[in-house]
Amino acid sequence: xxxEISSLGYxxxxxxxxxxxxxxxxxxxxxxxxxxxxxxxxxxxxDDYAQRIVLEQSGEDDILEAGWEFATEDELxxxxxxxxxxxxxxxxxxxxxxxxxxxxxxxxxxxPVGYRHAFYFGPELAPMTxxxxxxxxxxxxxETGPLGIxxxxxxxxxxRESVAFYHDTLGLKVSDxxxxxxxxxxxxxxxxxxTKTGRHHSLATAAIPGxxxxxxxxxxxxxxxDVGLAYDRCVAAGLPIALHLGRHPNDRTxxxxxxxxxxxxxxxxxxxxxxDEANWRVxxxxxMSDWGHKRSPQAxx
Numbered sequence: 685x686x687x688e689i690s691s692l693g694y695x696x697x698x699x700x701x702x703x704x705x706x707x708x709x710x711x712x713x714x715x716x717x718x719x720x721x722x723x724x725x726x727x728x729x730x731d732d733y734a735q736r737i738v739l740e741q742s743g744e745d746d747i748l749e750a751g752w753e754f755a756t757e758d759e760l761x762x763x764x765x766x767x768x769x770x771x772x773x774x775x776x777x778x779x780x781x782x783x784x785x786x787x788x789x790x791x792x793x794x795x796p797v798g799y800r801h802a803f804y805f806g807p808e809l810a811p812m813t814x815x816x817x818x819x820x821x822x823x824x825x826x827e828t829g830p831l832g833i834x835x836x837x838x839x840x841x842x843x844r845e846s847v848a849f850y851h852d853t854l855g856l857k858v859s860d861x862x863x864x865x866x867x868x869x870x871x872x873x874x875x876x877x878x879t880k881t882g883r884h885h886s887l888a889t890a891a892i893p894g895x896x897x898x899x900x901x902x903x904x905x906x907x908x909x910d911v912g913l914a915y916d917r918c919v920a921a922g923l924p925i926a927l928h929l930g931r932h933p934n935d936r937t938x939x940x941x942x943x944x945x946x947x948x949x950x951x952x953x954x955x956x957x958x959x960d961e962a963n964w965r966v967x968x969x970x971x972m973s974d975w976g977h978k979r980s981p982q983a984x985x
Contacts, residue, residue: 687763688855689879691832692886693753693807694735694785695901696800697946698742702726704945705739712917712942713903713952714821714910730826730903731816734786734808736833737901745946747898749792749800750836750887752879753807757789760805763855764791770853777802796845797838797897801854820914823907831883831958834903837874843891847875850887859885859959860934861968872972876934884935884957900926900941900949908954911938915952918942927951930976933969941977 699705702725709715709728715737716729728737740748754760767774777790788806795801810816818825826833840846850856856877863873874890892899905911915929918940926941926949939953 686855687754687759687766689752689763689803689886690755691753691830691879691881691883692750692835693804693832694733694751695737695747695833695836696749696751697737697739697898698744698746698748699739699946700741700743700745701945702739702741708923708945709739710819712820712921712923713914713950714818714826714905716816716818729810729816730833731828732809733828734810736828746896746948747799747836747838747901749802750795751785751787751790751802751804753832754803754805757805760789760791760803763803766855767791767793767853772853795838795897796849797841799838799897820917821905821907821910822913823905823910825906827904827906827956830881831904832879832881832886834901835883835886835888836901837888837890837899838897839892839894839899840889843873843889846889850875850877850889856887857961858966859964860966862934862970862972863968864970864972874972878959882959882961884937884959896948898948900951902937902939902951902953904937904953904956906954908938911940911952911954915940915942925980927973927977927979930973930978932977933971933974939977 710717718727724741726739727735730736774793786808787804790804792802859876859878876885876888879886924943929940931938935956937953937956939951941949941951
């Protein structure tokens with residue numbers, strides 16, 4: 685029996701300005717923001733999980749850790765053995781680290797570009813008396829559950845190495861490819877990967893210019909109006925819009941991208957594809973977007 689990742693369950697981001705992030709996350713995107721007692725981190729809630737995205741005080745302004753959820757402890761343990769058989773150095777976290785990450789059991793390894801992949805079982809849920817509440821969203825919230833929090837696109841120092849690591853080592857499944865010629869002789873090549881529960885992609889990678897490991901993270905809302913309303917809020921706030929409203933050809937997501945206080949982007953979207961393995965065909969697209977997603981020349985690269 686194979687051991688497969690169920691979903692992208694959490695993210696740890698190192699950020700330099702917690703105050704700016706608290707306002708951005710709560711009032712513009714729609715997260716529930718909880719401050720840790722130490723005052724050096726913020727927890728962003730999206731649903732009934734105790735935490736989904738943790739912002740830790742750091743000058744990096746980048747991704748620190750991606751948490752991958754497993755359905756059972758047995759499957760998690762078998763996966764750790766499998767990684768070791770593939771030559772990966774895998775460590776088991778102690779009880780204190782598990783408590784900070786609010787999970788029962790956790791293993792971890794390092795990505796070729798320098799951030800941590802954590803593999804865990806048993807996420808902590810918030811008390812029933814503390815249901816998720818968004819200050820900004822008008823619909824029924826974020827699309828999470830078995831699909832996880834959304835997706836990340838991380839830059840590759842060595843594109844072939846990263847694709848091989850995610851597919852051959854971590855066991856993520858290829859959803860499709862996009863190879864877009866941005867300018868004569870300038871091609872952006874991206875590979876998209878999904879997990880067992882089928883969100884079109886939970887991770888993508890591409891060789892993209894820039895110093896950050898994280899190009900963007902994507903979260904999905906259940907109501908299309910929440911995308912448009914968040915877009916209007918971000919524009920009114922004068923935030924740099926990386927990509928204006930548009931739709932991707934592969935995951936069919938209607939979305940926009942806004943730069944966060946840390947410089948990387950958040951994509952807020954609606955309507956993404958859920959893959960049915962029995963009927964899915966891997967293809968290659970020549971455009972990142974079917975329409976829209978116009979780039980703002982004044983936005984950071």
